[in-house]
Amino acid sequence: MKQTIPLLAAFLLVTLAATPSATAAKRATAPAVMKADAFKHYIDRFNADDEELYVNNIPNTLAWQFIEKNAPLFECPDKDIEQTYYFRWWTYRKHIKQTPDGFVITEFLPTVLWSGKHNAISCPAGHHYYEGRWLQDTRYLDDYSLFWLRKGGNPRQYSFWIADAFYARHLVTPNKEFLVDLLDDLIKNYGQWEMNNLDKKNGLFFRGDGWDGMECSIGGKGCRATINSYMYGDAVAIARIATLAGRKDVVEKFEAKAKEIKNLVQTKLWDSGAQFFKVLPMGENKQLVDVRELHGYTPWYFNLPDKEKGYEVAWKQLMDPKGFYAPFGPTTAEQRHPKFAINYTGHGCQWNGPSWPYSTAVTLTAMANVLNNYQQDAISKTDYLKTLKVYVQSHRRKRDDGRVVPWIDENIDPFTGVWIARKRVEEDNADFVKKGKPEKVLHERGKDYNHSSFCDLIITGLVGLRPRADDVVEVNPLLPPDTWDWFCLDNVLYHGQTLTILWDKTGEKYGKGKGLCVLVGGKEVSRAETLTRLTGQMPQQRDNKE
Numbered sequence: 208m209k210q211t212i213p214l215l216a217a218f219l220l221v222t223l224a225a226t227p228s229a230t231a232a233k234r235a236t237a238p239a240v241m242k243a244d245a246f247k248h249y250i251d252r253f254n255a256d257d258e259e260l261y262v263n264n265i266p267n268t269l270a271w272q273f274i275e276k277n278a279p280l281f282e283c284p285d286k287d288i289e290q291t292y293y294f295r296w297w298t299y300r301k302h303i304k305q306t307p308d309g310f311v312i313t314e315f316l317p318t319v320l321w322s323g324k325h326n327a328i329s330c331p332a333g334h335h336y337y338e339g340r341w342l343q344d345t346r347y348l349d350d351y352s353l354f355w356l357r358k359g360g361n362p363r364q365y366s367f368w369i370a371d372a373f374y375a376r377h378l379v380t381p382n383k384e385f386l387v388d389l390l391d392d393l394i395k396n397y398g399q400w401e402m403n404n405l406d407k408k409n410g411l412f413f414r415g416d417g418w419d420g421m422e423c424s425i426g427g428k429g430c431r432a433t434i435n436s437y438m439y440g441d442a443v444a445i446a447r448i449a450t451l452a453g454r455k456d457v458v459e460k461f462e463a464k465a466k467e468i469k470n471l472v473q474t475k476l477w478d479s480g481a482q483f484f485k486v487l488p489m490g491e492n493k494q495l496v497d498v499r500e501l502h503g504y505t506p507w508y509f510n511l512p513d514k515e516k517g518y519e520v521a522w523k524q525l526m527d528p529k530g531f532y533a534p535f536g537p538t539t540a541e542q543r544h545p546k547f548a549i550n551y552t553g554h555g556c557q558w559n560g561p562s563w564p565y566s567t568a569v570t571l572t573a574m575a576n577v578l579n580n581y582q583q584d585a586i587s588k589t590d591y592l593k594t595l596k597v598y599v600q601s602h603r604r605k606r607d608d609g610r611v612v613p614w615i616d617e618n619i620d621p622f623t624g625v626w627i628a629r630k631r632v633e634e635d636n637a638d639f640v641k642k643g644k645p646e647k648v649l650h651e652r653g654k655d656y657n658h659s660s661f662c663d664l665i666i667t668g669l670v671g672l673r674p675r676a677d678d679v680v681e682v683n684p685l686l687p688p689d690t691w692d693w694f695c696l697d698n699v700l701y702h703g704q705t706l707t708i709l710w711d712k713t714g715e716k717y718g719k720g721k722g723l724c725v726l727v728g729g730k731e732v733s734r735a736e737t738l739t740r741l742t743g744q745m746p747q748q749r750d751n752k753e
Contacts, residue, residue, distance in 0.1 A: 236343065236698050236699075236700050236704075236705035237698065237705065238280055238697040238698040238705075238707070239697060239698075239705065239707045239726050239728075239729040240695055240697050240707055240709060240717050240719070240726075241280050241282060241695055241697045241698075243275045243280060243698075245282075246280060246282070246293055247271050247275075249289075249290055249293040249294070249297075250270050250271040250274060250293065250297055251271070253267075253270070253293075253294060253297045253613065254267040254268075254270060256610075256612045256613075258651070260316070260317075260650060260651055260654070261301075261316035261317055262301075263301060263302065263303060263304040263305070263313070263316075264303050264304060264305045264310075265300045265301070265303055270297055270300060273300050274293070274296050274297065274300065276343065276344075277296075277300075277342045277343045277344055278296045278341065278342065278343075278662070279341055279662075279666065279696055279697065279698050279699040279700075280695075280696070280697040280698050281293075281662075281665060281666075281670070281694075281695070281696050281697075282694065282695050283691060283693075283694040283695075284691050284692065284693065284694075285596075285691070287596070287599050287600070288595070288596070288599050288665070288669075290613065291599045291602045291613065291661065292661070292662055292665050294602065294613040294615075295338075295602075295615070295661040295662050296662060298615055298655040298657065299312075299338060299339065299657060299662075301316060301655050301657075302314070302316070302335075302655075302657040303347055304325065304326070306325045306354075308324075308325065308350075308353075308354050308358040308359060309346075309349075309350030309351075309353060309354060309358065310346060310347045310350035310351060310354075311325045311326075311327045311350070311351055311354050311360075312327075312332070312335040312339065312347065312348075312351055312657065313325075313326050313327060313328075313657060314326075314327075314328045314330065314331050314656070314657050314658055315328075315652060315653070315656070315657075316651075316654065316655055317649055317650075317651075317652060319649075319652065323359075323360065323361045323364055324359045324360060324361070325354075325359075327354065327360055328364070328365065329355070329360070329361060329362050329363070329364050329365045329366075329367040329369075330364075330365035330366065330367065330420035330565075330658070331420070331565060331657060331658040331659065332351075332355070332362075332367050332369070332372065333367060333368045333369070333371070333372045333437075334565070334568055334657075334658065334659050334660045335348075335351070335372075335657065336348060336351075336372035336373065336375060336376050337372065337375055337376075337572070337660050337663045338660040338661070338662055338663050339351075339376075340375065340376040340378075340379040340380060340663075341379065341662060341663065341666060341699065341700070343700045345380055345382070348376055349385065352373060352385075352389060353389075355369060356369075356389060356392040356393070356396065357392065362396055363396070363399060363400060363403070364418075365418055365419070365420050366414055366418065366419045366420065366433060366434050366437055367437070368436075368437040368440045368441055368509075369393065369396060369441065370393045370396075370397070370440070370441035370442075370444035370445050370448070371437070371440035371441055371443070371444040371509065373386060373389065373393070373444065373448075374386070374444035374447055374448060375444075375674065377448075378674035378675060378676060379674050379700075379701060379702075380700065380701075380702075380703075381676075381702060381703070383451050386448055386451065387448065387451055387452040389448075390445070390448050390449060390452055390454070390457070393441070393444075393445055393448065394445060394457065397438070397441055397442070397445060397461075400412065400438060404434065406430060406489070409430065409471070409475060409487075410467065410468075410471050411430035411435055411468075411471050411472075411475060411476070411487065412430065412434045412435050412438050412468075413428070413429055413430045413431070413434070413489055414428070414429075414431055414433065414434040415428045416428055416431070416558065419431060419433050419434060419502075420565065421433070421502065421539070421558040421563075421566075422554055422556050422557065422558060423553070423554050423556070423557040423558055423559055424500060424539070424540070424558040424559060425496070425498045425500065425540050425544060425546045425547070425559050426485065426486035426496045426498055426500050427486065427488070427496070428486075428488070428489065429486045429487050429488040429489050429493075429496075430475070430476065430486065430487040430488075430489070431476075431486050431502065432472065432476055432484040432485070432486070432502055432503050432505050432506055433502050433505050435468055435471070435472050435476065436472070436505040436506045436508060436509050436511055437505075437509075438464075438468055439465055439468040439469060439472070439506075439509055439511050440508070440509035440511075442461045442462075442464040442465035442468065443461075443462075443465045443509065445457070445461045446458045446461040446462045446465065447676075449461065468511075469511055469513070472484065472506060472511060473512065473513065473516070473518070475487055476495070477518065478495045481499060482520045482521055483499045483503045483521045483524065484503040484504075484505075484506055484518075484521065485498070485499065485500070485503060486500070497544075498540055498541060498544045498546070499524055499530065499540070499541040499544075500539060500540050500541070500558075501531055501537055501538065501539045501540070501566045501570060502539075502566060502569070503521060504521070504522070504525075504569065504570050504573045504574070505569055505573065506518075506573075507573035507574070507576050507577050507581075508569050508572050508573040508576065510576050510580055514580070514581055514582070515582070519577060519581055519583035519585045519586075520585055521585070522574070522577060522583070522585040522586040523585045523586075524541065525537060525570070525574070525586060525590065525594065526586070526590050526593070526594075528542065529541070529542055529543040530542065530543070533562065533597075533621035533622055534597065534600070534621070534622065534624075535562060535597065535600060535601045535619055535620065535621045535622065535623070535624040536562045536567075536597060536621040537562060537566075537567060537570060537594065537597070537621070538560050538561070538562055538621045539558045539559070539560060539561060539562065539563055539566055540558070540559050540560050542560070546559060547559065547560045548560045549561055549620055549621070549622070549627075550627075551627060551630065551631065555627075555628050555631040555632065555635075556617060556618060556628055557618070557627075558618075560621070561618040561619060561620060561621060561627055562601065562618065562619045562620075562621040563617070563618050563619075563658075563659075564598070564601070564615065564619075564656070564658060564659035564661075565658045565659045567594075567598050567601075567659065568659040568660040568661065568664065570594070571591070571594060571595060571598065571664045571668060572660070572663070572664065572667075572668070574586060574590075574591055574594065574668075575591065575664070575667060575668040575685060578591060578685055579673060579683055587687075588685045588686065588687040589687045591668065591669075591685045592669070592685070592686065592687055592690065595664065595668070595669060598661070598664075600624070601619050601624060602614060602615055602661075603624060604616070604626060614626070614654075615655060615656050615659075616628065616629050616653040616654060616656050617629065617652075617653040617656055617658070626653070628652070628653050629651075629652075629653050629654075632649065632651075632652050632653070635647075636648045636649070636650070665696075666696060666699070668685050669684065669685055669686055670682070670684055670686075670694065670696045670708055671683040671684035671685055671686075671708075671740075672696070672699070672701070672706070672708060674701075678702060678744065678745040678747070679742050679743070679744060679745070680701070680706065680725055680727065680732065680733070680742065680743050680744075680745050681740070681741070681742050682708055682723070682725055682733070682740070682741045682742075683739075683740040683741070684710065684723070684738045686710070686738055688737070688738055691710070692711075692712040692713065692716070693709070693710055693711050693712060693716040693717070694709065694710050695707070695708070695709040695710075695717060696708045696709070697709075702745060703748055704727050704728055704745060704746070704748060705727065705728050705729070706725070706726070706727055707724075707725070707726040707727075707729070708723075708724075708725055708726075709723075709724050709726075710722070710723050710724075710738060711724070719731075720734070721736065722734055722735055722736040722737065723735045723736075723737065723738055723739065723741060725741055725743050727743070727745050727746060728746065730746075732744060732745065732746075
């Protein structure tokens with residue numbers, strides 16, 4: 208007989224899950240400019256429209272309480288972008304799951320056969336960290352980190368830039384002791400990748416496209432820009448963590464590894480004719496595949512390509528309708544290729560054409576790095592905003608009753624906006640019922656899918672907060688000039704202090720003066736008359752961790 212939890216006890220459990228821990232509560236911040244309640248209507252609407260099929264720790268009834276206490280506030284004149292920002296925090300908290308091994312972040316809400324312990328899957332975990340690092344309660348990612356390395360997680364089931372993700376999180380909520388304590392685990396994990404996935408003949412890492420999370424791709428298995436970029440990012444991150452630990456030998460070792468991967472990616476995976484990073488199949492005397500795929504932008508996610516070498520020409524393909532551009536895209540393969548396809552038959556999760564939020568998020572993060580760190584003329588801030596708005600437009604589903612509701616799922620038809628895997632699962636479920644196999648029905652598998660980032664793209668890209676290791680706050684908005692008269696990002700926990708970034712063209716919206724302004728603890732630290740790169744010194748805090 209199953210043991211049940213009394214109603215009061217269950218209520219206390221979910222209430223505690225939505226409330227910041229004692230440690231986080233000490234650092235709980237308050238907005239300097241905006242009022243949180245002004246955005247509660249979004250969460251009320253999401254709840255009203257939702258069929259809450261699967262509940263982890265924070266049910267819909269506590270969603271606003273969680274978001275109000277944890278997430279940065281954001282407002283802008285484009286209400287589609289604003290709504291999607293809050294929708295993605297609303298969906299993210301659905302995936303915070305408490306287990307006997309602490310909190311984990313899931314990809315799917317229902318349990319799927321290919322998941323690991325506690326329904327965790329390493330494939331999207333890098334996105335989980337880049338997104339979740341902006342939550343004020345640090346318990347969730349602390350526990351999640353320990354789970355992957357010490358409590359039964361399988362960080363190598365799928366490709367996963369784990370060390371880079373840990374360090375990226377550290378740049379927002381620094382915790383030197385915690386990160387240094389995990390250094391040897393990260394070194395061991397890297398060594399396992401070298402043992403199992405390093406081609407000793409050419410020096411590159413290889414991966415099957417399915418285990419890269421990109422099934423049925425045109426480029427297929429081989430030495431891919433994905434896994435090699437991830438390993439480069441991890442090598443760089445391990446060297447930086449080792450610097451914090453004062454372990455010079457590890458620093459030198461992993462800096463050398465990063466340098467070697469950088470060289471090999473640029474010399475062996477770059478197709479100078481197609482001007483793109485591609486897949487190199489396994490075997491002797493193999494040539495690069497003949498297709499450009501969206502994952503060829505992954506190297507810029509980690510700032511891998513050398514500057515002033517011209518690699519940025521690859522980005523011209525992003526806005527080309529024969530390349531990757533589509534109204535609900537970008538597509539995962541170039542549309543001019545003969546094997547480009549949008550299929551509603553065969554494998555349910557194909558990467559030979561459909562748009563995937565996972566890759567769109569990688570592309571936009573990489574694109575922000577190009578616009579911030581490279582001198583080039585292949586893409587612009589206008590292209591960034593246009594691609595972001597295409598991504599926003601994909602966050603929709605037209606219900607059977609005709610209403611259009613916010614939605615995030617698996618793969619999407621880049622031309623019609625139909626969620627392909629969802630349609631396929633619906634068809635499979637109907638077939639199972641018809642055949643008398645109701646036990647195989649999995650209702651809404653991809654609903655509220657947690658396989659990508661979005662809020663981080665607003666914070667670090669559009670608004671332009673660029674996380675750094677020192678106490679200089681750097682802001683470089685990617686909003687094109689003369690687009691909006693105002694925006695505000697408020698109540699950001701950054702290096703243990705409250706950050707506010709606002710743009711007010713006339714000074715009348717927020718009453719803080721004209722221009723771009725950065726506040727720390729409600730006090731101005733930097734200002735400019737135009738949307739430009741700003742830096743300012745953060746005030747010292749006695750209890751601020753290294």
